[in-house]
Amino acid sequence: MYIIVAGGGKVGYHLTKTLLAQGHEVVLIEMDRARAQRIAEELGSVVIPQRADEGRWLLEAGVERADVVIAATGNDEPNLIICQLAELIARRTGGRKPRTIARVNHPKNEGMLKRLGVDATVSTTSVILAMIEEELSPHPTVHLMTLRQAGIELMEFIIADNSPAVGQTVGGLALPPDVSLPLVVRGNEAIKPNDDTVLDAEDAIIALLPIDRESIVRERLMGQTV
Amino acid sequence: MNIVIMGSGRVGATLANRLSKEGHHVGIIDITSEAFERYLDPEFKGRTVLGDGIDEDVLRKAGIATADAFVAAAHGDNHNLMAAQIAKVIFGVKRVVTRCNDPVRMELYEALGLATISPSLIAARSLYDLVMDERLHERDVAAEIERALGSA
Numbered sequence: 001m002y003i004i005v006a007g008g009g010k011v012g013y014h015l016t017k018t019l020l021a022q023g024h025e026v027v028l029i030e031m032d033r034a035r036a037q038r039i040a041e042e043l044g045s046v047v048i049p050q051r052a053d054e055g056r057w058l059l060e061a062g063v064e065r066a067d068v069v070i071a072a073t074g075n076d077e078p079n080l081i082i083c084q085l086a087e088l089i090a091r092r093t094g095g096r097k098p099r100t101i102a103r104v105n106h107p108k109n110e111g112m113l114k115r116l117g118v119d120a121t122v123s124t125t126s127v128i129l130a131m132i133e134e135e136l137s138p139h140p141t142v143h144l145m146t147l148r149q150a151g152i153e154l155m156e157f158i159i160a161d162n163s164p165a166v167g168q169t170v171g172g173l174a175l176p177p178d179v180s181l182p183l184v185v186r187g188n189e190a191i192k193p194n195d196d197t198v199l200d201a202e203d204a205i206i207a208l209l210p211i212d213r214e215s216i217v218r219e220r221l222m223g224q225t226v
Numbered sequence: 227m228n229i230v231i232m233g234s235g236r237v238g239a240t241l242a243n244r245l246s247k248e249g250h251h252v253g254i255i256d257i258t259s260e261a262f263e264r265y266l267d268p269e270f271k272g273r274t275v276l277g278d279g280i281d282e283d284v285l286r287k288a289g290i291a292t293a294d295a296f297v298a299a300a301h302g303d304n305h306n307l308m309a310a311q312i313a314k315v316i317f318g319v320k321r322v323v324t325r326c327n328d329p330v331r332m333e334l335y336e337a338l339g340l341a342t343i344s345p346s347l348i349a350a351r352s353l354y355d356l357v358m359d360e361r362l363h364e365r366d367v368a369a370e371i372e373r374a375l376g377s378a
Contacts, residue, residue: 053304054331077280077304080311081334088337108281116311 004029004066004098006052006082007073008039011103011124015072017043027061053078055085064095071102076109083118141218144206151211157221159203164223171195173220179209230293230319231255232279232309233300237325237345239265241297246272253288255279256300279309285317295321303328310340349374 001024005016008030016028020043028043029052030036036049050057052071063069069086071079083100090098104110104123113121134142142156159165165173170181170193184191185204191197199205209217227250231238234256242254243266252272256262262274277284279300290296296313298306303326310324326332326342335342352374 054328055334075304077302077308080308081304081331084338085334088334112280112282112312112316116308116315 001025001067002062002065003027003068003070004058004061004063004086006069006071006079007103008032008035008047009072009074012070012072013039015070016046020046029057029061053081053085055089058082058086058089059093063098064090064093066090066095066098069098069100071100073103074105076102076105076113079103080113080116080118083113084116087117141222146211152208153211153214155207155209155214155217157205157207157218159199159201159205159221160223161201162223163201163221165199165221166201168199169195170197170199173199175217175220176213179207179213179217181205181207227251227294228289228292229253229295229297230285230288230290230313231297231299232306233298233325234261234265234274235299235301236265238297238299241299242272243267243270246270251289253290253293255284255288280305280312282312282316285309285312290317290319293317293319295319295323298322298324300325301327303331307331307335307338307340310335311338314338314340 003019003024003026005012005026005028008016008028012028012030016026019026027046027048028039029048029050030039031049031051033049036047040047048057048061052058063086069083071082073079079102083102086098086100090096099119101120101122102113102118104113104121105125107123107126110121110123110126130143143153144156145154147153181193183206184193184197186200205221207217229245229250230253231242232255234242234254238254242252246252253275254272255275255277257278259276273288275284275288279285279298290313296310296319298310300306306324306326310322313319314322323341323343324335326335326344327346329344329347332342332344353371356370356374
Protein backbone atom coordinates (compact mmCIF):
# COMPACT_ATOMS: atom_id res chain seq x y z
CA MET A 1 0.00 0.00 0.00
CA TYR A 2 1.03 3.61 -0.41
CA ILE A 3 0.77 5.38 2.94
CA ILE A 4 1.38 9.01 3.86
CA VAL A 5 2.21 9.71 7.50
CA ALA A 6 1.94 13.30 8.76
CA GLY A 7 3.97 14.18 11.85
CA GLY A 8 7.28 12.57 12.71
CA GLY A 9 7.14 12.59 16.50
CA LYS A 10 7.51 9.35 18.45
CA VAL A 11 4.25 7.94 17.09
CA GLY A 12 4.78 9.01 13.48
CA TYR A 13 8.41 7.93 13.43
CA HIS A 14 7.80 4.43 14.79
CA LEU A 15 4.77 4.02 12.58
CA THR A 16 6.78 4.95 9.49
CA LYS A 17 9.58 2.59 10.47
CA THR A 18 7.17 -0.30 11.09
CA LEU A 19 5.21 0.26 7.88
CA LEU A 20 8.43 0.40 5.83
CA ALA A 21 9.62 -2.82 7.45
CA GLN A 22 6.34 -4.44 6.44
CA GLY A 23 7.12 -3.56 2.84
CA HIS A 24 4.73 -0.64 2.37
CA GLU A 25 5.61 2.44 0.40
CA VAL A 26 5.64 5.29 2.92
CA VAL A 27 6.24 9.03 2.85
CA LEU A 28 6.56 10.95 6.11
CA ILE A 29 5.86 14.68 6.28
CA GLU A 30 7.58 16.36 9.24
CA MET A 31 7.88 20.12 9.54
CA ASP A 32 10.84 20.24 11.95
CA ARG A 33 13.80 20.23 9.59
CA ALA A 34 16.36 18.87 12.02
CA ARG A 35 14.03 16.07 13.01
CA ALA A 36 13.12 15.34 9.40
CA GLN A 37 16.80 15.10 8.50
CA ARG A 38 17.58 12.75 11.40
CA ILE A 39 14.78 10.42 10.36
CA ALA A 40 15.84 10.59 6.70
CA GLU A 41 19.38 9.61 7.65
CA GLU A 42 18.03 6.51 9.32
CA LEU A 43 15.14 5.51 7.08
CA GLY A 44 16.23 6.87 3.70
CA SER A 45 14.69 9.51 1.47
CA VAL A 46 11.11 9.06 2.59
CA VAL A 47 10.77 12.37 4.44
CA ILE A 48 9.36 15.68 3.21
CA PRO A 49 10.58 18.40 5.61
CA GLN A 50 7.42 20.54 5.43
CA ARG A 51 4.05 21.21 7.02
CA ALA A 52 1.43 18.58 6.24
CA ASP A 53 -1.43 20.99 6.91
CA GLU A 54 -0.48 22.94 3.77
CA GLY A 55 -2.01 21.32 0.74
CA ARG A 56 0.94 21.65 -1.60
CA TRP A 57 3.07 19.27 0.46
CA LEU A 58 0.37 16.63 0.47
CA LEU A 59 0.20 17.14 -3.29
CA GLU A 60 3.97 16.75 -3.54
CA ALA A 61 3.69 13.56 -1.51
CA GLY A 62 1.33 12.20 -4.16
CA VAL A 63 -1.83 12.15 -2.06
CA GLU A 64 -3.97 11.37 -5.13
CA ARG A 65 -2.52 7.86 -5.28
CA ALA A 66 -2.32 7.24 -1.52
CA ASP A 67 -4.29 4.33 -0.06
CA VAL A 68 -4.08 5.67 3.47
CA VAL A 69 -3.27 9.02 5.07
CA ILE A 70 -2.40 8.92 8.76
CA ALA A 71 -2.32 12.23 10.66
CA ALA A 72 -0.16 11.51 13.69
CA THR A 73 0.85 14.91 15.02
CA GLY A 74 0.51 15.71 18.71
CA ASN A 75 -2.39 18.11 18.13
CA ASP A 76 -5.94 17.23 17.19
CA GLU A 77 -6.80 20.29 15.09
CA PRO A 78 -4.04 19.87 12.50
CA ASN A 79 -4.78 16.14 12.41
CA LEU A 80 -8.36 16.92 11.39
CA ILE A 81 -7.29 19.49 8.80
CA ILE A 82 -4.66 17.15 7.31
CA CYS A 83 -7.25 14.41 6.82
CA GLN A 84 -9.73 16.82 5.25
CA LEU A 85 -7.11 18.39 3.00
CA ALA A 86 -5.93 14.96 1.86
CA GLU A 87 -9.45 13.98 0.89
CA LEU A 88 -10.15 17.31 -0.81
CA ILE A 89 -6.93 17.29 -2.85
CA ALA A 90 -7.34 13.65 -3.85
CA ARG A 91 -10.85 14.46 -5.06
CA ARG A 92 -9.75 17.60 -6.94
CA THR A 93 -6.91 15.83 -8.71
CA GLY A 94 -9.13 12.96 -9.79
CA GLY A 95 -7.53 10.44 -7.47
CA ARG A 96 -9.48 8.01 -5.33
CA LYS A 97 -10.36 8.95 -1.78
CA PRO A 98 -7.65 7.78 0.61
CA ARG A 99 -8.65 6.17 3.88
CA THR A 100 -7.96 8.77 6.57
CA ILE A 101 -6.83 7.96 10.09
CA ALA A 102 -6.23 10.58 12.78
CA ARG A 103 -4.39 10.26 16.04
CA VAL A 104 -6.52 11.86 18.75
CA ASN A 105 -4.83 13.24 21.83
CA HIS A 106 -7.81 14.65 23.68
CA PRO A 107 -10.34 11.81 24.17
CA LYS A 108 -13.19 14.31 23.94
CA ASN A 109 -12.26 14.97 20.30
CA GLU A 110 -12.49 11.35 19.24
CA GLY A 111 -16.15 11.38 18.27
CA MET A 112 -15.92 14.89 16.89
CA LEU A 113 -13.22 14.08 14.34
CA LYS A 114 -15.29 11.19 13.04
CA ARG A 115 -18.38 13.34 12.78
CA LEU A 116 -16.36 15.83 10.76
CA GLY A 117 -15.42 13.15 8.24
CA VAL A 118 -12.26 11.37 9.41
CA ASP A 119 -12.60 7.64 8.64
CA ALA A 120 -10.96 6.31 11.79
CA THR A 121 -9.45 7.70 14.97
CA VAL A 122 -6.98 6.31 17.43
CA SER A 123 -6.96 7.91 20.84
CA THR A 124 -3.64 7.28 22.57
CA THR A 125 -5.02 8.60 25.84
CA SER A 126 -8.09 6.33 25.74
CA VAL A 127 -5.97 3.29 24.88
CA ILE A 128 -3.62 3.90 27.80
CA LEU A 129 -6.53 4.61 30.16
CA ALA A 130 -8.26 1.37 29.16
CA MET A 131 -5.07 -0.60 29.71
CA ILE A 132 -4.52 0.91 33.14
CA GLU A 133 -8.15 0.19 33.99
CA GLU A 134 -7.71 -3.49 33.06
CA GLU A 135 -4.61 -3.69 35.25
CA LEU A 136 -6.41 -2.12 38.19
CA SER A 137 -9.61 -4.13 37.80
CA PRO A 138 -9.98 -6.93 40.39
CA HIS A 139 -12.05 -8.95 37.90
CA PRO A 140 -10.23 -10.77 35.15
CA THR A 141 -12.15 -9.09 32.36
CA VAL A 142 -10.58 -7.84 29.16
CA HIS A 143 -12.13 -5.46 26.65
CA LEU A 144 -10.91 -6.89 23.39
CA MET A 145 -12.51 -4.57 20.93
CA THR A 146 -15.23 -1.97 20.66
CA LEU A 147 -17.31 -1.61 17.50
CA ARG A 148 -18.42 1.89 18.24
CA GLN A 149 -20.81 2.39 15.34
CA ALA A 150 -22.76 -0.72 16.27
CA GLY A 151 -22.50 -0.03 20.01
CA ILE A 152 -21.13 -3.52 20.50
CA GLU A 153 -18.04 -4.75 22.30
CA LEU A 154 -16.05 -7.93 22.34
CA MET A 155 -14.96 -8.97 25.84
CA GLU A 156 -13.15 -11.80 27.49
CA PHE A 157 -14.25 -13.10 30.91
CA ILE A 158 -12.15 -15.56 32.89
CA ILE A 159 -14.32 -17.75 35.12
CA ALA A 160 -13.08 -17.76 38.72
CA ASP A 161 -13.34 -20.86 41.01
CA ASN A 162 -16.08 -19.24 43.08
CA SER A 163 -18.11 -18.00 40.15
CA PRO A 164 -21.78 -19.07 39.98
CA ALA A 165 -21.17 -20.00 36.34
CA VAL A 166 -18.95 -22.99 37.29
CA GLY A 167 -20.85 -26.21 36.46
CA GLN A 168 -23.59 -24.17 34.81
CA THR A 169 -24.67 -24.67 31.19
CA VAL A 170 -24.53 -21.73 28.78
CA GLY A 171 -28.32 -21.95 28.39
CA GLY A 172 -28.68 -21.93 32.17
CA LEU A 173 -26.99 -18.54 32.39
CA ALA A 174 -30.15 -17.00 30.91
CA LEU A 175 -28.23 -14.22 29.19
CA PRO A 176 -30.16 -11.54 27.33
CA PRO A 177 -30.88 -12.61 23.72
CA ASP A 178 -28.67 -9.86 22.26
CA VAL A 179 -25.59 -11.26 24.02
CA SER A 180 -23.74 -14.03 22.23
CA LEU A 181 -20.88 -16.25 23.34
CA PRO A 182 -19.04 -17.25 20.14
CA LEU A 183 -16.12 -18.97 21.83
CA VAL A 184 -14.95 -20.63 25.03
CA VAL A 185 -11.21 -21.22 25.46
CA ARG A 186 -10.42 -24.10 27.82
CA GLY A 187 -6.68 -24.73 28.18
CA ASN A 188 -5.42 -24.99 24.63
CA GLU A 189 -8.80 -25.93 23.25
CA ALA A 190 -11.20 -23.55 21.54
CA ILE A 191 -14.80 -24.66 21.97
CA LYS A 192 -17.75 -23.30 20.03
CA PRO A 193 -20.34 -23.41 22.80
CA ASN A 194 -24.04 -24.22 22.51
CA ASP A 195 -26.75 -24.00 25.17
CA ASP A 196 -25.70 -27.36 26.65
CA THR A 197 -22.00 -26.56 27.03
CA VAL A 198 -21.06 -26.78 30.71
CA LEU A 199 -18.72 -24.05 31.92
CA ASP A 200 -15.74 -24.72 34.14
CA ALA A 201 -13.40 -22.67 36.33
CA GLU A 202 -10.54 -21.03 34.39
CA ASP A 203 -12.58 -21.03 31.17
CA ALA A 204 -12.00 -17.92 29.11
CA ILE A 205 -15.30 -16.83 27.64
CA ILE A 206 -15.39 -14.56 24.63
CA ALA A 207 -18.61 -12.55 24.58
CA LEU A 208 -20.10 -10.22 22.00
CA LEU A 209 -22.44 -7.80 23.71
CA PRO A 210 -24.10 -4.39 23.46
CA ILE A 211 -22.08 -1.96 25.57
CA ASP A 212 -24.92 -1.41 28.06
CA ARG A 213 -25.15 -5.17 28.77
CA GLU A 214 -21.70 -5.35 30.35
CA SER A 215 -22.83 -5.36 33.96
CA ILE A 216 -25.45 -8.09 33.55
CA VAL A 217 -23.02 -10.36 31.66
CA ARG A 218 -20.38 -9.71 34.28
CA GLU A 219 -22.85 -10.62 37.01
CA ARG A 220 -23.91 -13.92 35.36
CA LEU A 221 -20.37 -15.00 34.50
CA MET A 222 -18.38 -13.64 37.41
CA GLY A 223 -20.98 -13.34 40.14
CA GLN A 224 -20.12 -9.71 40.75
CA THR A 225 -21.21 -6.36 39.45
CA VAL A 226 -18.89 -3.40 39.15
CA MET B 227 -28.84 38.63 16.54
CA ASN B 228 -27.28 35.98 18.75
CA ILE B 229 -23.58 35.76 17.96
CA VAL B 230 -20.81 33.57 19.37
CA ILE B 231 -17.19 34.64 18.91
CA MET B 232 -14.19 32.44 19.58
CA GLY B 233 -11.03 34.35 20.49
CA SER B 234 -10.97 37.51 22.57
CA GLY B 235 -7.79 39.02 21.14
CA ARG B 236 -7.76 42.39 19.39
CA VAL B 237 -9.85 41.19 16.46
CA GLY B 238 -12.41 39.12 18.37
CA ALA B 239 -12.88 41.57 21.21
CA THR B 240 -13.13 44.63 18.93
CA LEU B 241 -15.90 42.85 17.03
CA ALA B 242 -17.59 41.76 20.26
CA ASN B 243 -17.52 45.30 21.68
CA ARG B 244 -19.11 46.71 18.56
CA LEU B 245 -21.82 44.04 18.27
CA SER B 246 -22.64 44.39 21.95
CA LYS B 247 -22.90 48.17 21.63
CA GLU B 248 -25.34 47.68 18.72
CA GLY B 249 -27.55 45.61 20.99
CA HIS B 250 -26.73 42.09 19.79
CA HIS B 251 -26.45 39.16 22.18
CA VAL B 252 -22.81 38.16 22.17
CA GLY B 253 -21.07 35.18 23.75
CA ILE B 254 -17.28 35.34 23.59
CA ILE B 255 -14.89 32.47 24.27
CA ASP B 256 -11.20 32.54 25.15
CA ILE B 257 -8.77 30.23 26.90
CA THR B 258 -7.48 33.01 29.16
CA SER B 259 -9.49 35.42 31.29
CA GLU B 260 -6.74 37.97 30.77
CA ALA B 261 -7.89 38.37 27.15
CA PHE B 262 -11.34 39.49 28.34
CA GLU B 263 -9.91 41.99 30.82
CA ARG B 264 -7.48 43.36 28.32
CA TYR B 265 -9.59 43.87 25.23
CA LEU B 266 -13.27 43.94 26.17
CA ASP B 267 -14.89 47.29 26.99
CA PRO B 268 -16.07 47.72 30.61
CA GLU B 269 -19.58 48.27 29.19
CA PHE B 270 -19.54 45.00 27.20
CA LYS B 271 -22.88 43.35 28.01
CA GLY B 272 -22.32 39.90 26.53
CA ARG B 273 -21.34 36.61 28.09
CA THR B 274 -17.70 35.63 28.54
CA VAL B 275 -16.88 31.92 28.60
CA LEU B 276 -13.51 30.57 29.62
CA GLY B 277 -12.47 27.48 27.69
CA ASP B 278 -11.55 25.93 24.38
CA GLY B 279 -13.79 26.78 21.43
CA ILE B 280 -13.49 23.28 19.98
CA ASP B 281 -15.15 21.87 23.09
CA GLU B 282 -18.87 21.32 22.51
CA ASP B 283 -19.72 22.08 26.13
CA VAL B 284 -17.85 25.38 26.02
CA LEU B 285 -19.62 26.34 22.80
CA ARG B 286 -22.97 25.49 24.38
CA LYS B 287 -22.21 27.68 27.38
CA ALA B 288 -21.50 30.56 25.01
CA GLY B 289 -24.94 30.08 23.46
CA ILE B 290 -24.11 28.23 20.24
CA ALA B 291 -27.40 26.29 20.30
CA THR B 292 -29.39 29.46 19.56
CA ALA B 293 -26.70 31.39 17.68
CA ASP B 294 -27.44 33.03 14.33
CA ALA B 295 -23.76 33.47 13.62
CA PHE B 296 -20.39 32.15 14.74
CA VAL B 297 -17.05 33.88 14.24
CA ALA B 298 -13.78 31.98 14.68
CA ALA B 299 -11.28 34.73 15.41
CA ALA B 300 -8.55 32.96 17.38
CA HIS B 301 -4.94 32.85 16.26
CA GLY B 302 -4.39 29.32 14.99
CA ASP B 303 -5.86 28.57 11.58
CA ASN B 304 -6.38 24.88 12.32
CA HIS B 305 -8.09 25.73 15.57
CA ASN B 306 -10.37 28.25 13.87
CA LEU B 307 -11.25 25.81 11.11
CA MET B 308 -12.13 23.01 13.51
CA ALA B 309 -14.29 25.27 15.71
CA ALA B 310 -16.03 26.73 12.65
CA GLN B 311 -16.87 23.25 11.38
CA ILE B 312 -18.28 22.22 14.73
CA ALA B 313 -20.48 25.33 14.68
CA LYS B 314 -21.66 24.65 11.14
CA VAL B 315 -21.90 20.86 11.01
CA ILE B 316 -22.78 19.90 14.57
CA PHE B 317 -24.82 22.90 15.69
CA GLY B 318 -26.11 24.00 12.28
CA VAL B 319 -25.25 27.67 12.72
CA LYS B 320 -26.26 29.45 9.52
CA ARG B 321 -23.61 32.10 9.25
CA VAL B 322 -20.08 30.99 10.06
CA VAL B 323 -17.11 33.25 9.42
CA THR B 324 -13.53 32.14 9.93
CA ARG B 325 -10.35 34.10 10.35
CA CYS B 326 -7.61 32.51 8.30
CA ASN B 327 -4.08 33.85 8.37
CA ASP B 328 -2.73 31.59 5.70
CA PRO B 329 -4.29 32.50 2.33
CA VAL B 330 -3.14 29.14 0.92
CA ARG B 331 -5.45 27.28 3.24
CA MET B 332 -8.48 29.44 2.40
CA GLU B 333 -9.43 27.05 -0.39
CA LEU B 334 -10.19 24.32 2.12
CA TYR B 335 -12.27 26.68 4.20
CA GLU B 336 -14.28 27.70 1.17
CA ALA B 337 -14.70 24.08 0.06
CA LEU B 338 -16.22 23.33 3.45
CA GLY B 339 -18.70 26.15 2.96
CA LEU B 340 -17.12 28.53 5.46
CA ALA B 341 -16.70 32.22 4.72
CA THR B 342 -13.12 33.30 5.35
CA ILE B 343 -11.34 36.52 6.14
CA SER B 344 -7.59 36.80 5.84
CA PRO B 345 -6.26 39.68 7.94
CA SER B 346 -2.85 39.34 6.31
CA LEU B 347 -4.34 39.75 2.83
CA ILE B 348 -6.48 42.69 3.92
CA ALA B 349 -3.56 44.45 5.59
CA ALA B 350 -1.29 43.81 2.62
CA ARG B 351 -3.92 45.20 0.25
CA SER B 352 -4.45 48.31 2.39
CA LEU B 353 -0.72 48.86 2.69
CA TYR B 354 -0.33 48.42 -1.06
CA ASP B 355 -3.07 50.97 -1.75
CA LEU B 356 -1.39 53.46 0.55
CA VAL B 357 2.07 52.90 -0.87
CA MET B 358 0.89 53.25 -4.47
CA ASP B 359 -1.33 56.24 -3.78
CA GLU B 360 -0.21 59.27 -5.85
CA ARG B 361 -1.52 61.71 -3.25
CA LEU B 362 0.46 59.95 -0.56
CA HIS B 363 2.35 63.06 0.55
CA GLU B 364 -0.88 64.96 1.18
CA ARG B 365 -2.15 62.44 3.65
CA ASP B 366 -1.52 61.47 7.19
CA VAL B 367 0.15 58.18 6.30
CA ALA B 368 0.99 57.20 9.86
CA ALA B 369 -2.69 57.36 10.85
CA GLU B 370 -3.81 55.41 7.79
CA ILE B 371 -1.32 52.62 8.31
CA GLU B 372 -2.29 52.53 11.94
CA ARG B 373 -5.91 52.14 10.90
CA ALA B 374 -5.10 49.47 8.35
CA LEU B 375 -3.07 47.46 10.86
CA GLY B 376 -5.66 48.01 13.53
CA SER B 377 -8.30 46.31 11.42
CA ALA B 378 -6.11 43.25 10.96
